[in-house]
Amino acid sequence: MNYTYLHYQIGLTLLYRIGPIKAKALLRSVNSIEDLFLLSPSELEKISGFKASFIKESQRAEALLKSVEVVNHLQRNQIYPLFYDDPNYPRRLKNCIDAPLMLYQKGSVSLNPSKIVAIVGTRAATSYGKQICENLIQSFSGSDITVVSGLALGIDAHAHRLCLEHNVPTIGVLGHGLDRIYPAQNRSLANKMLNDGGLITEFIPGTDPDRENFPKRNRIVAGISDATIVIESKTKGGSLITAHLANDYNRDVFAFPGNVNTESSQGCNRLIANQKAHLIQNPQDFLTLMNWTESSPKKPVQRILFPKLNTKQKSIVEIISKSAGVQIDVISIKTNLPITLLNTELFHLEMEGVIRSLPGKTYSLA
16 A cells, blocks of 8 residues: 555554654654654654554554545545644644644635634523624624634534624534534534635544543634633533633633523633633623724834843844734744743743733733
8 A cells, every 4th residue: 555645644643542742742753754654663762762562552554544544535525634734734723732633624714814713602502692692793793803613502503603694704623523513403504614614623534522522622622713702601511621721722711701690601700700711791892802903003113122132032022023913823933932932031021121911912012
């Protein structure tokens, strides 16, 4: 069998007991992805640091055989595979340590829009939550904002439907393969989204909507977005998992407060009380805090060089000086600095009075 590069890419994601973090470590240790399948376990142990016994147990031959079946399905069903190094892979998600190595996409929507927000909430949405959702989506119309959610019942599906009504691009993230839609009630909605949006998943065709898949789905919803908005939530549930993941990824989280006696508002109220989410009461609150309100563009101001800055800090300042507000993800990509290291440099610059932080994880010169 003559395996292609795509076969090896998919095969890497199918290795037994090797998740995205270990897979990336393996990939960094070799000259090409083919080496992960062609070198002996002892050879891989020497260059990767992973035990030969662990590599033997990864079932490399079986993974490659399975990849042939997957590639054939993708080709028959016009599903687009996005490997981690593909320029169309979501840049925001790529900054997350546990980002999936491979995504599968249907639909033509860009996964790298200028602004993207996750809207999540309870499956048992109330009229209060639905009205908030409608007001929010209406405010996004014509604003170059893309909405992502999990295509679940309740707030998720309501947000997707409203996006279609108001011409707002929308992305559904699935907890199963693209050969099925769960729940089945959303099948018609999912088909409509392919015309003005898209569906993505990290799961190969044939993957069932098993319970353990949905927290993985939620990390993509959080990681692909600039911010997450929780509209209604009980004290436990997927929307709270998404909110906590977004906090872990250093993304902004927002929540609408609700009646203290209403179960569907308890999760949002708790997020706000624990300072895990910004309180917002209307769409304008969100847009203002994200610095996404319409304003006339400012001309970059010529600044003198700061002689005490190191090379990394000078590079950061140069990027920030060209705009009134630059998001941390953009700075990370342009400087090629990981978020953890970038946060340290940004903190130093802010303490020195060189830059100032703005809402929405953006920065400008002080």
